Amino acid sequence: MTVIDYSLYLVTGRNLLPLGKDYYQSLEESLQGGVTLVQIREKHADTAEFLEIATKSKAICDKYNVPVLINDRIDIALAVHAHGVHLGQTDMSVAQARAMLPPGAIIGVSCNNEEHVKNALRDGVDYIGIGAVWGTKTKKLTNPLVGVRGVGSLLEVLDGTGVKGVVIGGIKSTNLLRTLHGSVSRTNHAVDGVAVVSDIVASSEPRHAAEKLSKVLRAFKADLPISVLAVRADSARHSIIEGVVRLMKVVRELNPLVHQITNNVVATQSANVTLAIGGSPIMATEPQEMEDLSRICNSLLINIGTMRSDGMLSMSRAGYFANANQKPLVFDPVGIGASTFRKDTVQELLNVFQASAIKGNAGELAALAGSVEVETKGVDSIGSGFKDPISFVMTLARKERCVVVLTGPVDYLSDGVTVITLRNGHEILGKITGSGCIAGSSVATFCAAAAFESQEPPNAGKLVRGDILLGSVAGILVLTVAAEVAAARSDVKGPGTFLPALIDELWALTPETLRSKAKLEIHA
Structure with missing residues (x-):
C-alpha cells in the first residue's frame, strides 16, 4: 500500500481557473508548491473527456511522486491506475468499490456527522473527508456546515483506528491556521490534512498559493506536540504568584494597548479599570478600523454584552485580525443563555476566530458548553452551580482549545491540563454593574503582558504567544485582591462608594499585598 501524505490535498476544479490559465500548467505548478495528494474531480465531463484529463493529470503527478485519487468514478480510477477513489455519501458503496479496486487501493468518504464517520469505519475506509468546514462556492452544500469547532467530535471517533481525517470546504490561507488550531479533538487528535480547491486552482500563481499553505501546515505540525496547552503539573503555588507579580511590573x-469591543453599559468603568491596572484602553467598534488596530494593540477583548446584529462584523473582523497578528484574544460571551440570537452569534464568532481565553460566569459557560447544570437569568447565573467545576473547566478548555475562566465566589481557571482555583474577592463586587466585564478587561490587560514577556519570535504555526493561563490568573487575582482591600476601607459604605475605591486600590496594589492575600490552589 502506498503511504499517503494527506497534509496538502488538492481537489481539482477546472471551472475555477483564472482566465488564460492552462489546467495542466496550474496542476504542475501546484505540485511544485508542495501539494502532497491530488483528487481529480470532474462532475460534468463525459467519460472520454474525464479519462483524458485523468490520464494526463496522473502523468504530471507521477513526475513528482504525488498520489492521485479519482472522485466517484471507479472505472476512471482503474483505467489510469490511480491510487484510489473518493466517494460521497450517495456514491457507490465502499464494499462495492473495494471489490472492484486492486488490493491496497485508497478509499476515502465524505462525512458530515458522527454517524457518517461510524459508518465509514465499519466499511473499512482509509480516510474520511470532514466538511464543509467553511462556506464554499465550489460545491452546492447538501448538508449543514460542520464548522471548525465541530470537527473535533468527529475526530474523536477516529481515536485508535488509524483512519486518517482530512477537512474540506472553503479552506484558504487566510483561515488555514484557525482551521488547524480548532480542528483538534479533546483527546488532542489533530487532522491529518486539509483539502483545498479554489485557493490554489483559482490562483494565477498556484505554486505560490500552495507554498503559502504548506508553510503554515509545516509550522503548525511542528508546534502541535506542545499545543496551546501548557503542562504545569510541576508548577508550585509560589512560582505562579511570583509570575503574577512579574506581570504586574510588565x-x-x-x-499595553488593550482594544476592547465591549458592553457599552460599562465601557467607561472598563476603560478606567484598564488604566488603573497600568494598561491603555481603546474602545473602538468601527469594522473598517479592525485590521489597523490589530497591528498596534497588544491584546483584544470581545464582550457581547450589548449585542447588536451590526456589531457582528466588527467582532469577527477584530478576532480574525487578532489571530492573524498573534495577539491574545479574550472572549466574554455575556448573557449567551438569554436568547437564541446570542447563542447563534457566539457559535458563529467562535468558528471565525480562536479565543486565547474565554471568561464567563457559570450560566454563560454552561450555555456555551451545552450543559443544563446551571440556569441563567439575563446575564446572571442562578442555582448552585456545577457539581464538579474542576472537571467542567478542564473539559471545556480542551474542547475550545483555550484557557477557560469560570468566575464566581470561587474562580476556576484551566488550560485543559491544569486547573487553578482562586478564592479571593468580596461579595460586593457582584453588586456593581459590569463586574464580570471589568474582569475581562483585567484579563485582557495581563494577557497582553504575558504575550509581550514571552519574547517569542513570530511563528506561522501559532495563533498567540505567551502564557495565557498565567495572564488570566493575574487578571482575576489582581482584581479580586484589590476588591478585598477596597471593601475593607472605612469610606466604603456600599456599591456606590465601592467602585471608585476599587479603581484606587487597583492603582495602588503592591506585590506585597498580593502575595499576602492570594488564595490560590493548583489542581493538576
Whole structure:
C-alpha cells in the first residue's frame, strides 16, 4: 500500500481557473508548491473527456511522486491506475468499490456527522473527508456546515483506528491556521490534512498559493506536540504568584494597548479599570478600523454584552485580525443563555476566530458548553452551580482549545491540563454593574503582558504567544485582591462608594499585598 501524505490535498476544479490559465500548467505548478495528494474531480465531463484529463493529470503527478485519487468514478480510477477513489455519501458503496479496486487501493468518504464517520469505519475506509468546514462556492452544500469547532467530535471517533481525517470546504490561507488550531479533538487528535480547491486552482500563481499553505501546515505540525496547552503539573503555588507579580511590573512598564469591543453599559468603568491596572484602553467598534488596530494593540477583548446584529462584523473582523497578528484574544460571551440570537452569534464568532481565553460566569459557560447544570437569568447565573467545576473547566478548555475562566465566589481557571482555583474577592463586587466585564478587561490587560514577556519570535504555526493561563490568573487575582482591600476601607459604605475605591486600590496594589492575600490552589 502506498503511504499517503494527506497534509496538502488538492481537489481539482477546472471551472475555477483564472482566465488564460492552462489546467495542466496550474496542476504542475501546484505540485511544485508542495501539494502532497491530488483528487481529480470532474462532475460534468463525459467519460472520454474525464479519462483524458485523468490520464494526463496522473502523468504530471507521477513526475513528482504525488498520489492521485479519482472522485466517484471507479472505472476512471482503474483505467489510469490511480491510487484510489473518493466517494460521497450517495456514491457507490465502499464494499462495492473495494471489490472492484486492486488490493491496497485508497478509499476515502465524505462525512458530515458522527454517524457518517461510524459508518465509514465499519466499511473499512482509509480516510474520511470532514466538511464543509467553511462556506464554499465550489460545491452546492447538501448538508449543514460542520464548522471548525465541530470537527473535533468527529475526530474523536477516529481515536485508535488509524483512519486518517482530512477537512474540506472553503479552506484558504487566510483561515488555514484557525482551521488547524480548532480542528483538534479533546483527546488532542489533530487532522491529518486539509483539502483545498479554489485557493490554489483559482490562483494565477498556484505554486505560490500552495507554498503559502504548506508553510503554515509545516509550522503548525511542528508546534502541535506542545499545543496551546501548557503542562504545569510541576508548577508550585509560589512560582505562579511570583509570575503574577512579574506581570504586574510588565504591565506598568509596557502600558499595553488593550482594544476592547465591549458592553457599552460599562465601557467607561472598563476603560478606567484598564488604566488603573497600568494598561491603555481603546474602545473602538468601527469594522473598517479592525485590521489597523490589530497591528498596534497588544491584546483584544470581545464582550457581547450589548449585542447588536451590526456589531457582528466588527467582532469577527477584530478576532480574525487578532489571530492573524498573534495577539491574545479574550472572549466574554455575556448573557449567551438569554436568547437564541446570542447563542447563534457566539457559535458563529467562535468558528471565525480562536479565543486565547474565554471568561464567563457559570450560566454563560454552561450555555456555551451545552450543559443544563446551571440556569441563567439575563446575564446572571442562578442555582448552585456545577457539581464538579474542576472537571467542567478542564473539559471545556480542551474542547475550545483555550484557557477557560469560570468566575464566581470561587474562580476556576484551566488550560485543559491544569486547573487553578482562586478564592479571593468580596461579595460586593457582584453588586456593581459590569463586574464580570471589568474582569475581562483585567484579563485582557495581563494577557497582553504575558504575550509581550514571552519574547517569542513570530511563528506561522501559532495563533498567540505567551502564557495565557498565567495572564488570566493575574487578571482575576489582581482584581479580586484589590476588591478585598477596597471593601475593607472605612469610606466604603456600599456599591456606590465601592467602585471608585476599587479603581484606587487597583492603582495602588503592591506585590506585597498580593502575595499576602492570594488564595490560590493548583489542581493538576
